[in-house]
Amino acid sequence: MTPDQSPERPCLLAAARGFVGSSVGAKALMALSGLGLIGFLVVHMGGNLQMHLGPEPMNAYAKALKGQPLVLWPARLGLLGMFLLHVGLAFHLNAKNAKARPIAYASDRAVASTWASRHMLLTGALVLAFLGYHLAHFTLGLTHADHFALVDAQGRHDVYAMVVHGFRSPVVAGSYVLAMFVLALHLSHGFGSLWRSLGTSSPALVDALRKAGIAVALAITLGFATVPIGVVAGTIGREVPRLDAGGPPVTELGAAPGGREAGPVRVAGGVR
Numbered sequence: 290m291t292p293d294q295s296p297e298r299p300c301l302l303a304a305a306r307g308f309v310g311s312s313v314g315a316k317a318l319m320a321l322s323g324l325g326l327i328g329f330l331v332v333h334m335g336g337n338l339q340m341h342l343g344p345e346p347m348n349a350y351a352k353a354l355k356g357q358p359l360v361l362w363p364a365r366l367g368l369l370g371m372f373l374l375h376v377g378l379a380f381h382l383n384a385k386n387a388k389a390r391p392i393a394y395a396s397d398r399a400v401a402s403t404w405a406s407r408h409m410l411l412t413g414a415l416v417l418a419f420l421g422y423h424l425a426h427f428t429l430g431l432t433h434a435d436h437f438a439l440v441d442a443q444g445r446h447d448v449y450a451m452v453v454h455g456f457r458s459p460v461v462a463g464s465y466v467l468a469m470f471v472l473a474l475h476l477s478h479g480f481g482s483l484w485r486s487l488g489t490s491s492p493a494l495v496d497a498l499r500k501a502g503i504a505v506a507l508a509i510t511l512g513f514a515t516v517p518i519g520v521v522a523g524t525i526g527r528e529v530p531r532l533d534a535g536g537p538p539v540t541e542l543g544a545a546p547g548g549r550e551a552g553p554v555r556v557a558g559g560v561r
């Protein structure tokens with residue numbers, strides 16, 4: 290029998306299609322992709338906390354990440370895949386629910402539901418909009434090309450100075466803090482409820498995981514929010530000269546204003 294004639298392949302494919310097509314399967318996949326995205330957020334938040342340690346650790350960390358293309362690109366593709374799956378399934382399940390219940394309940398206020406649980410699609414869409422701006426800001430350099438072009442005295446992308454300059458705008462810093470509040474709402478329900486989608490049924494465990502979800506959401510979002518708040522409060526980035534302040538185009542390593550090591554350099558008038 291050739292592999293094409295094997296009766297098992299169509300069976301497995303049909304089972305996989307049936308699993309994804311069923312609400313239970315789609316919810317389980319949504320929970321797993323959500324868990325993966327939370328994992329990314331924990332790692333990203335941990336990396337960002339190095340902003341509190343100064344330019345050297347932050348820029349060395351960013352350079353080390355980008356210096357591993359065999360790890361970076363599969364991780365980026367995996368992240369994109371999880372993200373598309375998560376968003377796609379959210380719309381799929383929402384459409385399926387609307388079809389199954391075309392007439393809204395007289396009262397939408399379901400017993401024991403919270404504002405966060407009833408507005409997951411809204412908070413998810415707002416996080417998506419934030420992400421679009423965030424990638425244009427720090428990853429693609431589309432919104433602040435002059436900040437993105439900075440390099441430090443060692444010739445590395447000056448991620449530290451880029452973030453500091455970005456958050457010196459109170460509007461940008463405030464938008465990030467607001468986005469972290471929305472993310473906290475999304476995660477507080479998402480992380481608490483995903484375990485039910487993965488089959489947890491014990492009420493005591495479900496309740497404990499719901500509380501853990503709130504704690505995890507707060508830890509992640511407060512961790513992120515400390516960076517824009519730190520820049521506005523002046524605890525992060527005091528050594529970074531203002532771009533509009535003029536002065537010498539290059540600040541040598543070890544001679545940065547404020548006595549910190551590895552001050553930012555503006556090469557050829559701010560362009561790398």
Ligand code: HEM
Nearest residue numbers: 333337351365420423427428448452465472513514516517
């Ligand atoms: C205050 C909060 C945040 C700060 C300061 C921040 C900072 C950054 C920076 C500096 C980069 C570029 C890193 C580099 O080029 O080396 C980046 C990339 C990224 N951030 Fe954030 N981030 C924040 C919150 C978030 C949140 C909440 C999400 C997701 C919802 C997120 C998702 C991403 C993604 C997907 C990338 C691209 C990663 C890649 O290039 O592979 N960030 N962030």
